[in-house]
Amino acid sequence: MKHPFLIVLGIVSIVLISCQNKNNTKTVENILPKDHHSFAEPQIARVSHLDLSLNVDFDNKILSGVVTFQILKSPDANEIILDTDGLKIEKVMSDDMDLSYKLGERDKIKGRPLIIDLPEAVNKISIYYQTSPGAKAVQWLSPEQTAQKEDPFPFTQSQAILARSWIPCQDSPGIRFTYNAEVTVPIGFMALMSAENPQEIDADGTYNFKMPQPIPSYLMALTVGNIEFKSLGKRTGVYAEPVMLDKCHYEFSEMEQMLISAEELYGPYAWGRYDVIVLPPSFPFGGMENPRLTFATPTIIAGDRSLTSLIAHELAHSWSGNLVTNSTWDDFWLNEGFTVYFEQRIMEAVYGREYSEMLALLSFQGLLEEIVEINAKNAEDTKLKLNLEGRDPDEGMSAIAYDKGYLFLRKVEETIGRDKFDNFLKSYFNENAFHVMDTKQFLSLLNAVLNEEEKGEIRIDDWVYASGLPDNHPVITSEKFINVDAEMKKWIEGATLASIDSQNWSTHEWIHFIHSLPEDINKEKVSELDEEFKFTQSGNCEILAAWFQVTIRSEYEIADPAVEDFLVNVGRRKFLTPTYKALIERDSTKEKARKIYSKARANYHSVSTNTMDELLDWKL
Numbered sequence: 001m002k003h004p005f006l007i008v009l010g011i012v013s014i015v016l017i018s019c020q021n022k023n024n025t026k027t028v029e030n031i032l033p034k035d036h037h038s039f040a041e042p043q044i045a046r047v048s049h050l051d052l053s054l055n056v057d058f059d060n061k062i063l064s065g066v067v068t069f070q071i072l073k074s075p076d077a078n079e080i081i082l083d084t085d086g087l088k089i090e091k092v093m094s095d096d097m098d099l100s101y102k103l104g105e106r107d108k109i110k111g112r113p114l115i116i117d118l119p120e121a122v123n124k125i126s127i128y129y130q131t132s133p134g135a136k137a138v139q140w141l142s143p144e145q146t147a148q149k150e151d152p153f154p155f156t157q158s159q160a161i162l163a164r165s166w167i168p169c170q171d172s173p174g175i176r177f178t179y180n181a182e183v184t185v186p187i188g189f190m191a192l193m194s195a196e197n198p199q200e201i202d203a204d205g206t207y208n209f210k211m212p213q214p215i216p217s218y219l220m221a222l223t224v225g226n227i228e229f230k231s232l233g234k235r236t237g238v239y240a241e242p243v244m245l246d247k248c249h250y251e252f253s254e255m256e257q258m259l260i261s262a263e264e265l266y267g268p269y270a271w272g273r274y275d276v277i278v279l280p281p282s283f284p285f286g287g288m289e290n291p292r293l294t295f296a297t298p299t300i301i302a303g304d305r306s307l308t309s310l311i312a313h314e315l316a317h318s319w320s321g322n323l324v325t326n327s328t329w330d331d332f333w334l335n336e337g338f339t340v341y342f343e344q345r346i347m348e349a350v351y352g353r354e355y356s357e358m359l360a361l362l363s364f365q366g367l368l369e370e371i372v373e374i375n376a377k378n379a380e381d382t383k384l385k386l387n388l389e390g391r392d393p394d395e396g397m398s399a400i401a402y403d404k405g406y407l408f409l410r411k412v413e414e415t416i417g418r419d420k421f422d423n424f425l426k427s428y429f430n431e432n433a434f435h436v437m438d439t440k441q442f443l444s445l446l447n448a449v450l451n452e453e454e455k456g457e458i459r460i461d462d463w464v465y466a467s468g469l470p471d472n473h474p475v476i477t478s479e480k481f482i483n484v485d486a487e488m489k490k491w492i493e494g495a496t497l498a499s500i501d502s503q504n505w506s507t508h509e510w511i512h513f514i515h516s517l518p519e520d521i522n523k524e525k526v527s528e529l530d531e532e533f534k535f536t537q538s539g540n541c542e543i544l545a546a547w548f549q550v551t552i553r554s555e556y557e558i559a560d561p562a563v564e565d566f567l568v569n570v571g572r573r574k575f576l577t578p579t580y581k582a583l584i585e586r587d588s589t590k591e592k593a594r595k596i597y598s599k600a601r602a603n604y605h606s607v608s609t610n611t612m613d614e615l616l617d618w619k620l
């Protein structure tokens with residue numbers, strides 16, 4: 001459904017004619033965002049469906065095959081433009097006819113446009129191609145980089161604009177398409193995509209996939225490995241390497257309940273099944289919301305189900321992001337701010353408000369720090385509405401989109417009341433499902449349900465178009481953290497660590513405790529803490545990452561091997577960035593940071609090396 005307000009706002013609405021069948025010409029209306037991160041000209045011709053046939057070659061680290069697109073085009077279209085990055089294009093055909101094409105000049109962010117001539121009757125094109133071994137989206141893990149240490153394990157990460165490095169496509173979040181795929185892999189391996197997935201290994205190594213709902217290219221995903229499946233509930237299950245499967249199954253036992261809670265909040269789940277695959281530790285993000293199959297880091301497997309808010313987050317994306325999608329990466333907060341808000345509501349529904357407020361407060365503390373850091377570089381980037389023209393859209397992936405976005409929505413909720421806001425959100429997801437949304441459209445929808453007094457209280461423009469954090473932000477308090485602070489105070493004033501009351505602390509209370517340690521804590525105190533609480537040996541990555549900030553700062557060298565181990569084995573950017581930063585901030589550990597990086601770099605996905613190369617001023 002399209003909404004009348006779109007036209008009021010002056011968003012271009014263009015009629016595209018599909019010439020697929022001249023006797024049955026269909027007219028398609030489309031909203032066309034201008035995306036400065038794609039070469040595509042969707043108002044002239046755009047893809048509507050793709051059929052992918054791919055062969056996965058482990059030895060040469062190459063994906064090769066053919067992608068066939070159904071095209072919608074305007075009556076005077078004579079070409080279609082796709083995005084590519086590092087692809088080798090072999091030929092372009094329409095059925096038996098060769099089509100002429102050219103690859104345009106390379107842009108350092110966008111890659112190269114693939115411009116294909118479209119004779120009048122052509123509405124289907126097939127591109128024969130292969131990826132390069134260094135394709136940015138794909139990481140070809142060696143057996144040593146997996147949990148099982150026996151088999152290779154390639155996976156893709158397409159967001160934000162990396163899909164073009166493994167499929168020639170119109171790589172813009174506003175352009176949706178359905179897809180089918182046939183993927184051939186070496187015998188004995190399972191292939192999984194962001195689609196209807198197998199649950200068992202195919203004897204011939206050929207897998208067929210179907211994604212009947214239209215998705216944008218950044219949600220295209222593929223992984224291949226020694227993978228097994230275990231069901232968690234009627235619509236939920238987990239995939240992992242065999243040695244990880246039971247641990248993951250235990251960790252995610254509440255997933256079906258999360259799905260039910262999410263539906264109770266904002267309406268039916270639109271994608272059929274919801275499964276999670278736990279990838280090897282070099283996965284650069286916490287999770288990626290690939291439809292029907294979230295890709296997740298193993299760093300959330302803590303053994304005590306304490307880090308599963310990440311699953312709530314990725315699940316929430318099934319509505320915010322995957323159903324209602326940011327129009328361009330400048331509107332990224334619409335994907336992430338909504339998702340953090342929704343995640344918090346799922347966590348509150350499943351674990352209670354006291355628990356979810358701890359999570360909210362930890363994020364808020366992180367946001368305050370990040371605002372200071374970003375403001376020092378470019379205050380513009382602390383606005384919700386970004387301008388990433390000419391820059392890598394990855395630069396917009398900061399706590400601003402996530403946590404400032406969340407706080408803004410929480411401010412709206414607190415101002416207008418939860419019932420009214422929930423009703424608004426429910427119809428927002430429902431009415432805009434499978435459409436793009438930009439900041440202006442969203443604010444127009446929001447303004448329509450606010451009265452003058454509410455608008456005055458919220459101060460929308462201060463939140464969306466101004467830097468930093470408005471002074472009317474919600475105040476988050478946690479009794480549990482107040483209690484942690486009180487115990488910390490006792491210790492600082494001379495009580496022994498054994499005497500402080502920490503028996504029932506959750507992971508989040510421990511993280512708060514570690515964050516709250518005095519800036520200038522000395523090595524002896526750090527050693528005392530470690531002896532009592534064994535932080536350096538923790539199996540919980542969130543605790544380790546927080547703790548290493550303290551050990552590096554205080555030059556507590558006993559933890560150094562663990563720091564190195566962590567950096568070499570874990571590729572999740574959220575942990576790498578602060579840990580390397582802490583190391584390079586001190587003269588005594590600057591060299592060590594570079595030494596560890598030279599060893600670890602090959603284990604990281606390009607998303608992480610991009611950030612770390614810059615941080616460490618790494619020249620190849």
Ligand SMILES: [Zn+2]
Pocket residue numbers: 313317335336339
């Ligand atoms: Zn997210």
